[in-house]
Amino acid sequence: MTQADYVAPSRYFLDESGTSGDLSKVGAGLDFKRQPIFVLAAVGVDDEGGLGESLAAIRDRRFPQAVELKSSKGHATPAVILQLLDAIDTLRGGVLLEVMDKRFTLAATMINTLILRPLSPADHESKALWFRAQLAEQLHETAPTGVYDAFIQACREPGEASLKAAFRAVLEWVPPETPRESPAGAIRFFTLDSLKDFRKAGVSKPDVQRRFLPLPDPGHTGKDVWILPHLSAFTNLYARINKLRCGRLAGVQIVHDDQPYFADILRSSKLAVEGLAEDEAAIKLSRADYRFVEAGDLTFTPSTGSSGVQAADLIAGFAMRHARDTLAGVTPSRESRMVFRRLASTFDGTPGFGMNLMLSNRDVLRCGLLPSRDPQLSPFGAG
Incomplete structure (x- = not known):
């Protein structure tokens, strides 16, 4: 199947891993409350029911005692993510990730x-x-x-x-x-x-x-929030979906994990970035399009009510831990490296799917990937 034959999904399920609030609260020695890496993942798939069946099969095989597969419970193993990616491929879906080193x-x-x-x-x-x-x-x-x-x-x-x-x-x-x-x-x-x-x-x-x-x-308490990684990750991911969909966002559903603290900020930022359509200063990237002519629908739901959000939780958690541990000097397993590289790749070169890395070139290499040195590609790595 060629890129021209591919029809991008109209439903995207989002969840994050490594949240520690805004970057003005970095913790002692810039340790970011021991969460130096932030990841936002989006699983694009139209058949959420089919994805739920695949998740249930993976759970029954890998963690039969679990009610729900969750990254925080240690369920995001390389084997689980590999099976999950196979299921997403079968459903003609894809995965988008924003991986950010907070420093x-x-x-x-x-x-x-x-x-x-x-x-x-x-x-x-x-x-x-x-x-x-x-x-x-x-x-x-x-x-x-x-x-x-x-x-x-x-x-x-x-x-x-x-x-x-x-x-x-x-x-x-x-x-x-x-x-x-x-x-x-x-x-x-x-x-x-x-x-x-x-x-x-x-x-x-x-x-x-x-x-x-x-x-x-x-913020939701009335206090200012500074440099929120979740915000920039979400807006860039939304622009990548816009690129992936060739600007056709009408009818597209973006379902985010429930966010009581940042939901209003994400909603207002979505509206703001959509307003860039007539702005000459809109960012032009090969794998993201900030010139919005149509708008998708953003909703929030608990992971317990969405198989798509559960899948995004697992993928985000795996990617965060792999990057965090690798940059901390832990040697990852061969299987973990293979799965991380698969997440970094794009579907037949289709702009949008794959991984955008907000990391230094040295850290991109340490994660087992090649940094982009082409200014026409992503300005922050191989994504």
Whole structure:
């Protein structure tokens, strides 16, 4: 079957693994409450009943005492995921994943706000995004925790003093003699330029201070939520579904695991990203399309009521643990590596399915995959 013959599913079931809230609450030493990796998985399949039958068969064979297969119960083994992927293939479905290293995500956010804010449509082109990714790579690999701490403090308590401290932390990290043509030298150059703009615009003005920080979202308690990995993962995954469906989202169902804390944020972000249709600054990527002309329907349901969400839970949990453990120095089994690589691949090259990696190139390699060095592909790895 060729890509042209394939009809993408109209139902997508989402669940996540590795949630620890927004990245302004990183924990001691940037340990992110011992959850450094976040994964959002989507299982695209029209026949949820058939998927439920397959899950029941897998459960009866692998965990006959379980009422429901759950990642948190240790059910997301390589053997279970392999059988599940076979079942999804049989149902002519597919899997999409967003795999995010939270420290790298924080580094990318710093580059795109404090250091090198996008100011024109050209800044959203693939080559510009790829360049920013190289700067984020340098920041992730070499910046001390104090650089991140200063930026996080500015997010949590925006003000003239906290912003100046964040700029100063970056400039103290990169020595003045650093060659301009190096990634670190480029970070220093753009930081100085950004600091100049900050001073020129008026350092005491709250609206100016906000320009150099990520926009917060109001949480369910009324408190601001900063740099929520779930949010950016969801919007990119939604754009990938849009690409996969060639813009035909009318009638598409997106069923997310019940999210009492972030449901309203995800709903509002979905509406916001759909509003980019007429925006020249809409991000253009080879495997995601942010130019929405139609809208899908987003609903939330407990995993107990949806076989599709249960499948997404298992896949997200497996991918999170594989990446987390591998990057912590644990050698994965051969079967685990094989399943992770299968999740990373796409269906006959179809844009959309597969894995988008928000990881440094070094960590992509450590996970057993090849990082993308093509600026026309995903700016953050092989996905």
